[in-house]
Amino acid sequence: MQGRIRRMLKIIVITTGGTIEKVYSELTSTVENLDNQIDRYLGRLRLSDCDVRVVPLMNKDSLEMTDADRSAILELIKQMLSGGSAFVITHGTDTMVQTGLYLKQALPELKVPIVLTGAMTPLGFEGSDGLQNLTESLLAVRLLEPGIYVVMHNQAFPIDRVRKDRETSRFVWIN
Amino acid sequence: MQGRIRRMLKIIVITTGGTIEKVYSELTSTVENLDNQIDRYLGRLRLSDCDVRVVPLMNKDSLEMTDADRSAILELIKQMLSGGSAFVITHGTDTMVQTGLYLKQALPELKVPIVLTGAMTPLGFEGSDGLQNLTESLLAVRLLEPGIYVVMHNQAFPIDRVRKDRETSRFVWIN
């Protein structure tokens, strides 16, 4: 039973932007993707027996993410896969599943879990789900079998079993 | 693979006190176990496809927990086991492992996970690990196989493989 819990864990966190990293800009009075926020929030978590490395790759609203961007994510993962690390990708929720399915097709024989996560309300805003989702994703890669998942709101969805439901601001099972 | 993820989840959260629920008392200028705090913090989490019920059982520093208290926890679990719920028990860290081992001996054929968790710094205090540990425990009971665990600080320890290390304020693997 315990064999499936990864006792020592290496995690690469790839940040791509999305709502989770948006901040309020006093200049424009809107929320924007300006900088990588994930690092700072990871600093609030206690992560035992865990070696976390953050790689800020881009800082985009996921509706503006292109095929070239998805390809960049894939190439980065391919380069780093041999190290045995699990991956957490922070990503906008609108095209998170699309990115995940693209990775699944390109990475057929995974030996580690890859978790996509994000937030409905940005980190640092009252009522944000961002730190919850980060916390869950970092634990999920310790416990889940190899594969590609969306982890949010106390759920872990295999990537081909999930869609975003915009009206309820959550992800739901399909099939 | 996906079969092991519990898609629909019923969780019973049994609260017993411990550091995680301590509050600052202006009357005594110390931290004390006065009320159940867990309910209020669960309200900050988004829990999809999840039916959570909180049962406040006692509110004690775990160094003051007696055999009768442990027996009360066991009886409560026995009463509620038939419903198929998983359990999260919030508990002081000093005797958390002792309580877990007691439950393991008394509950040999578990069909659900039982997770013990707590905190090194109380909920609501700067730098608290309480909400992280709660978040992790609620996800852990969705993913872990039946058994009794300590879940804290991005780790999930089977109950007979863990001890608290006071000097570093964390739990560590044994064996």
Added chain:
Amino acid sequence: MQGRIRRMLKIIVITTGGTIEKVYSELTSTVENLDNQIDRYLGRLRLSDCDVRVVPLMNKDSLEMTDADRSAILELIKQMLSGGSAFVITHGTDTMVQTGLYLKQALPELKVPIVLTGAMTPLGFEGSDGLQNLTESLLAVRLLEPGIYVVMHNQAFPIDRVRKDRETSRFVWIN
């Protein structure tokens, strides 16, 4: 000396919207003026010998505030002036001075202070100045002489001595 400190204080807080009350909407992924937020934040302050009444009047971005809106603020103050209360008006920063000058012209013989305040970043967002400004405004009406002021960022400006400096996100002295 001490005669100028109002020992017992009645304050009417008129809320009109502005950045200070904006919230993040998950539906539109933008910040919007949806509800009165002030009440909830006042609940976090300890206000001794102080009777505070909140009157939510409108919930507008101050760039959309019309003459009719300013007239409504004035009429409300006129109705309530006889009670001897001081006033705090939460307001968008872009036209805060304009509203204050309008009130000054219409209310020549004030016997109480009227303080306008707001925020550069909404209440509940990381780095918000909203609660600081509310706290300062509520103390300012205890200490300031009758007149109309902008109180923000550890400053108290008489209304005809102040302008907003957009580039530095602050208010500055004129004259």
Added chain:
Amino acid sequence: MQGRIRRMLKIIVITTGGTIEKVYSELTSTVENLDNQIDRYLGRLRLSDCDVRVVPLMNKDSLEMTDADRSAILELIKQMLSGGSAFVITHGTDTMVQTGLYLKQALPELKVPIVLTGAMTPLGFEGSDGLQNLTESLLAVRLLEPGIYVVMHNQAFPIDRVRKDRETSRFVWIN
């Protein structure tokens, strides 16, 4: 009227410990005065036209404060008085008034305000009044006439008109 508002302000913040600076120690499971916390919290405030200097003098529970400690506070103020700065002293609430009266006797011809403040619940603990009291004190020294005051909970008390009421965790007027 406006002449009494200090447009440009120099403030020296002397920190002495007390509840406001207590932190939770995971080693002892109690709250203790370990380090100066004020600096970090001042960094959360926006202070315009204001030059703030923090001088950490001691870090004591105010029940343990001795005559020598009070003398050290007085000597520090005397050394720095000629610069024209106002003073905010963070201090435990139990003997705050005693320290203030001692300073009043020794400093008869003040040309600046000296404000004593503190907290009933430490900074960084849920429900703390510490940041509110700091915010108020920094504004109070801009607005108050020369003299020695306790500023807390939306009140400004001349030092010879105030006592702490332990049962209600607040300060009240006398005379």
